[in-house]
Amino acid sequence: MFSVTFAIVLLFFSIVYYYFKSKYFTLHGPIPGIPPHFMFGNLLHCAFLLPGAGSIPDVFLYMRERFGDVYQLWLGSKRMIMINCLEDAQHIFSHRLIYDQGDVFTKNLKIINPHGVICLKGAEFKRHASFTAPLFRRAKILVHFNTITECTDKLLDRWRTQYKDSNEVHLDMIEQSQQLLLGIFGFIAFDYDLQTLEENSGNNKHELTEAFHSFLNTMQIVLQLPTFVARIFWFLNFKARRARTIIDQYVNDMIEHELNSPSEMRSERKRTSFIASLVTSLQEDEKVEAAKPEEEKKGLSRVEVMSEMIGFLGAGYGTTSTSLIWFIYFMSKNSQIQNQIKKELAEYNGQHISHEQLDSLVYLECVLRELLRLVGPALGTVRTLTTDDKLPASGFELKKGESVMISFYALARDKRYWSDLYDLNEFHPERFLYDTEHKNNLSALMAFGGGHRQCMGQDLARLELKLICARLMQFVSFGDGGNEVNSGGYDVTNVNKPKKIGVTVRFD
Numbered sequence: 001m002f003s004v005t006f007a008i009v010l011l012f013f014s015i016v017y018y019y020f021k022s023k024y025f026t027l028h029g030p031i032p033g034i035p036p037h038f039m040f041g042n043l044l045h046c047a048f049l050l051p052g053a054g055s056i057p058d059v060f061l062y063m064r065e066r067f068g069d070v071y072q073l074w075l076g077s078k079r080m081i082m083i084n085c086l087e088d089a090q091h092i093f094s095h096r097l098i099y100d101q102g103d104v105f106t107k108n109l110k111i112i113n114p115h116g117v118i119c120l121k122g123a124e125f126k127r128h129a130s131f132t133a134p135l136f137r138r139a140k141i142l143v144h145f146n147t148i149t150e151c152t153d154k155l156l157d158r159w160r161t162q163y164k165d166s167n168e169v170h171l172d173m174i175e176q177s178q179q180l181l182l183g184i185f186g187f188i189a190f191d192y193d194l195q196t197l198e199e200n201s202g203n204n205k206h207e208l209t210e211a212f213h214s215f216l217n218t219m220q221i222v223l224q225l226p227t228f229v230a231r232i233f234w235f236l237n238f239k240a241r242r243a244r245t246i247i248d249q250y251v252n253d254m255i256e257h258e259l260n261s262p263s264e265m266r267s268e269r270k271r272t273s274f275i276a277s278l279v280t281s282l283q284e285d286e287k288v289e290a291a292k293p294e295e296e297k298k299g300l301s302r303v304e305v306m307s308e309m310i311g312f313l314g315a316g317y318g319t320t321s322t323s324l325i326w327f328i329y330f331m332s333k334n335s336q337i338q339n340q341i342k343k344e345l346a347e348y349n350g351q352h353i354s355h356e357q358l359d360s361l362v363y364l365e366c367v368l369r370e371l372l373r374l375v376g377p378a379l380g381t382v383r384t385l386t387t388d389d390k391l392p393a394s395g396f397e398l399k400k401g402e403s404v405m406i407s408f409y410a411l412a413r414d415k416r417y418w419s420d421l422y423d424l425n426e427f428h429p430e431r432f433l434y435d436t437e438h439k440n441n442l443s444a445l446m447a448f449g450g451g452h453r454q455c456m457g458q459d460l461a462r463l464e465l466k467l468i469c470a471r472l473m474q475f476v477s478f479g480d481g482g483n484e485v486n487s488g489g490y491d492v493t494n495v496n497k498p499k500k501i502g503v504t505v506r507f508d
């Protein structure tokens, strides 16, 4: 009896295995790739194929070298068709009705933040975008200029008291950059001091800041798991769910506070904080709106507003802080580039600079462009096909439901699109300065994505980065802490961070 039961169970699992293996973990069609393992996809290949167990960015380059512009890649259970040719990438970005927001990662993101604009499509996306996109218009963003400067000054003050020895190597630049960007986010999004820039913020975190950290760490893990595992992980992760409840309580209190403030104050505050702006879009009667078809719905519900705020944090904080971390890393390795930036800033002699003056810093602009080209925080973006299509340059046929990933990382290093003045794997801001023959094809720099789903917060991110970097360079120089602690490398979670960063900080 036991052996019959055992045989039936074995048969059942074998059928399930072969069904899923042949449906989801097998190379189909003419697009090349490496046959994937069950559930692990190409992850094990990635670890063994490349010398020194390559990072994901190395894998992207290796596969392009081996298979050409279009290949299949399974990152674990997630299958994507990788696109490495600019013409195909532009075709994808410009055909929004065929290539909609990618499902591969947003499916998982939806588990923990279902109503954030990044996860939405169709009419629901349009309704949300009509309230969220205007928050990032240039005129709205410039209002935050002083906040960004003040927060950076707070960080500098902290360094002045804590980093007295200019030869000491600091290994906490990732935390420092994250605390700065989270502090700024608190003010811009909620008009709220998250106290991340206080002297003792490392030991004694504010409850909301702690909750943000816990939630964001969980988000990184959830994004990478197979969707059904991600659901179980989220369900069993009481700490992260408690963090989400704390965040929701705070955001809800902030909404109440906004609603109870006098209307003339509210219209003034609307200019300066995301939450005050979004409160004006709250639905008057959520039950009535919920009963309408999506196309007829107006405004946002309270839960949707909360989801948007958390979505902005997820999309904006890790990406911008990572770029700042890379800036510090490259400055520590290139004293001549730091000197060049300082030369450009010298005339302001440590004074606060205006946004017109910030705009005029051409060399710093080239440094930031080069940063986003070489080590942009996102390695690529995904779109999912709503109908069959054919790629114009490579000629491959794609099927409805398949997902393509445009590889920003490979395009940014592709000799076909860049001048050969400097090595494309090295950091040379001058490549943007001396390209007099216009050999650089700037469309191959896609750090913020493209088409109808490109980054909503890109102007804010650019302003934050340029202003913070300028302010830091007005006062400090970063030095190389030595190869053992400052070797860079890639630590790819949801963003592409340096693995090892250790720098000295000297006040000039």
Ligand code: HEM
Binding pocket: 101, 117, 118, 119, 311, 312, 313, 315, 316, 317, 319, 320, 323, 376, 377, 378, 380, 381, 382, 447, 448, 449, 450, 451, 452, 453, 454, 455, 456, 457, 458, 460, 461
């Ligand atoms: C250096 C900083 C940043 C980088 C490199 C970056 C990059 C990206 C990328 C690659 C995408 C996907 C675009 C696509 O699929 O075509 C994206 C989407 C998005 N980003 Fe950013 N981002 C940054 C900062 C920010 C900031 C500061 C915010 C807001 C606070 C933000 C909000 C968003 C939103 C809301 C989306 C979703 C747009 C949509 O789905 O329609 N990002 N970002």
